[in-house]
Amino acid sequence: MKVLVAVKRVIDYNVKIRVKPDNSDVDLTNVKMAMNPFCEIAVEEAVRLKEAGVATEVVAVTVGPKAAQEQLRTALALGADRAVHVQTEAPVESLAAAKLLAKVVEEEQPQLTILGKQAIDSDNNQVGQMLAALTGRPQGTFASEIAVEGETLKVTREIDGGLQTVSLALPAIVTTDLRLNEPRYAKLPDIMKAKKKPLSVTTPEELGVAVASKVKLVKVEPPAERQGGIKVGSVDELVDKLKNEAKVIS
Amino acid sequence: MSILVLAEHHDGALAGATAHVVAAAKEIGGDIDVLVAGEGVSAIAEAAAKLDGVSRVRVADHAVYAHQLAEPMGALLAELAGDYSHVLAVGSTTGKNVLPRLAALKDVAQLSEIIAVESADTFKRPIYAGNAIATVQSDDALKVITVRATAFDAVGESGSAAIEAVKTVFDNAQSSFVGEQLAESDRPELGAAKVVVSGGRGMGSGENFKLLDGIADKLGAAIGASRAAVDAGFVPNDMQVGQTGKIVAPELYIAVGISGAIQHLAGMKDAKVIVAINKDEEAPIFQVADYGLVGDLFEVLPELESKL
Numbered sequence: 001m002k003v004l005v006a007v008k009r010v011i012d013y014n015v016k017i018r019v020k021p022d023n024s025d026v027d028l029t030n031v032k033m034a035m036n037p038f039c040e041i042a043v044e045e046a047v048r049l050k051e052a053g054v055a056t057e058v059v060a061v062t063v064g065p066k067a068a069q070e071q072l073r074t075a076l077a078l079g080a081d082r083a084v085h086v087q088t089e090a091p092v093e094s095l096a097a098a099k100l101l102a103k104v105v106e107e108e109q110p111q112l113t114i115l116g117k118q119a120i121d122s123d124n125n126q127v128g129q130m131l132a133a134l135t136g137r138p139q140g141t142f143a144s145e146i147a148v149e150g151e152t153l154k155v156t157r158e159i160d161g162g163l164q165t166v167s168l169a170l171p172a173i174v175t176t177d178l179r180l181n182e183p184r185y186a187k188l189p190d191i192m193k194a195k196k197k198p199l200s201v202t203t204p205e206e207l208g209v210a211v212a213s214k215v216k217l218v219k220v221e222p223p224a225e226r227q228g229g230i231k232v233g234s235v236d237e238l239v240d241k242l243k244n245e246a247k248v249i250s
Numbered sequence: 251m252s253i254l255v256l257a258e259h260h261d262g263a264l265a266g267a268t269a270h271v272v273a274a275a276k277e278i279g280g281d282i283d284v285l286v287a288g289e290g291v292s293a294i295a296e297a298a299a300k301l302d303g304v305s306r307v308r309v310a311d312h313a314v315y316a317h318q319l320a321e322p323m324g325a326l327l328a329e330l331a332g333d334y335s336h337v338l339a340v341g342s343t344t345g346k347n348v349l350p351r352l353a354a355l356k357d358v359a360q361l362s363e364i365i366a367v368e369s370a371d372t373f374k375r376p377i378y379a380g381n382a383i384a385t386v387q388s389d390d391a392l393k394v395i396t397v398r399a400t401a402f403d404a405v406g407e408s409g410s411a412a413i414e415a416v417k418t419v420f421d422n423a424q425s426s427f428v429g430e431q432l433a434e435s436d437r438p439e440l441g442a443a444k445v446v447v448s449g450g451r452g453m454g455s456g457e458n459f460k461l462l463d464g465i466a467d468k469l470g471a472a473i474g475a476s477r478a479a480v481d482a483g484f485v486p487n488d489m490q491v492g493q494t495g496k497i498v499a500p501e502l503y504i505a506v507g508i509s510g511a512i513q514h515l516a517g518m519k520d521a522k523v524i525v526a527i528n529k530d531e532e533a534p535i536f537q538v539a540d541y542g543l544v545g546d547l548f549e550v551l552p553e554l555e556s557k558l
């Protein structure tokens with residue numbers, strides 16, 4: 001079966017972000033970018049399905065600026081067969097991203113589409129669910145284990161309080177949680193080979209999707225700073241401070 | 251304006267977080283209805299009817315809503331949403347699973363994990379693992395919102411709302427429930443606990459997490475963990491506090507053997523008082539801790555337990 005995997009270019013998760021002085025947004029100039037960690041897990045799962053003989057083709061897709069092709073090349077180096085880039089320099093919110101991906105799903109007709117559960121920039125956790133709704137497919141969100149069993153997909157999901165297992169009729173949409181797998185690193189020869197793999201480029205206009213959102217970013221501020229604390233010298237002092245100064249224990 | 255709040259419930263009981271979401275709904279203003287969907291949920295509906303500010307509880311009680319699978323739940327919410335200007339749910343795994351599906355079915359955006367209500371169309375929400383706070387304004391006719399429960403105080407329980415049945419039922423041939431494995435715990439729920447004691451990689455092993463038990467018992471605390479401790483296999487992942495785990499804001503958070511990575515801080519930096527116990531005095535956790543104790547946790551924890 002064909003597997004489609006969606007990836008997003010985001011700020012590297014180790015970078016400490018800065019808010020722009022005019023509070024218009026987060027400053028992303030000259031900041032290291034990378035593939036969203038949850039998307040790495042999605043690519044890894046797709047490649048493992050191919051290695052297991054379950055998937056016949058893995059197609060990576062991204063929506064974003066020209067530079068996002070770096071992340072598609074990373075996905076190709078990790079084992080994806082070809083890539084689709086929906087290129088736009090405009091900011092794309094979750095709903096528009098889901099509509100664009102729905103068009104790609106319509107064209108490619110994958111049996112399984114894998115996304116990360118959330119991007120670490122907007123922290124939305126929406127696109128996979130929205131894509132499932134728009135394509136009329138069932139969803140297996142926050143997956144920590146998946147298994148293809150004939151025409152169905154068994155998904156173990158991380159829920160509050162434990163794990164839940166559901167069975168979905170294929171074709172389906174899955175979003176990855178952290179413990180689904182441990183992504184591999186791209187090897188240098190694979191990075192070289194990835195440069196020759198096919199990468200097709202389209203645009204929101206060609207797909208007939210308007211990316212404008214009805215949600216306006218009014219301002220972005222740094223969070224309230226915590227007051228600097230103190231170091232105590234002993235357990236006795238700690239207990240005393242908690243009882244008599246902070247008054248959080250009795 | 252009228253607001254629909256999706257009730258959160260587990261094991262036949264209304265989850266405490268629902269009362270926090272009703273509080274957010276009160277700040278928006280307007281009539282507040284609560285939807286209780288599930289199977290055999292009459293007791294949950296009665297509990298929801300007691301929440302202050304709720305004018306009506308709508309109950310969809312049917313086998314298709316058992317386990318609140320996203321496909322029938324999304325369809326049900328989309329059917330009911332026409333009566334409302336806002337649909338709110340807890341930013342729990344259920345809320346996060348279901349609400350974006352509703353939003354897409356209604357062709358509107360969703361605002362995730364709001365922490366403040368500025369007005370009926372403007373909200374604050376954290377982005378970049380809580381390292382920035384965005385103020386967003388939605389012009390959509392229907393606002394679909396998940397609420398970070400810890401950012402709002404729970405409403406009281408002196409109300410007596412009317413309860414009425416919702417008869418709409420959807421066939422669901424797309425998904426089915428197979429089973430679940432829930433972690434057993436006698437302690438308070440992590441997201442709602444007033445005191446949380448968390449262990450990190452510095453705990454060294456899962457066995458050593460028992461060192462936290464005595465302290466948690468004495469303080470009536472829930473026990474949490476950092477992602478490092480979960481990834482190392484010390485404890486199950488539903489104990490994880492952080493950007494990708496649970497977000498907590500207790501009165502007291504005690505971080506033991508936790509360095510304080512950005513990912514972890516995103517889950518706990520709104521705690522009222524933070525205590526850090528770590529042998530590395532350079533650990534970033536000390537930058538957010540109100541009280542820091544540099545020392546070996548294997549010596550500090552037994553002493554702390556004996557002195558509480």
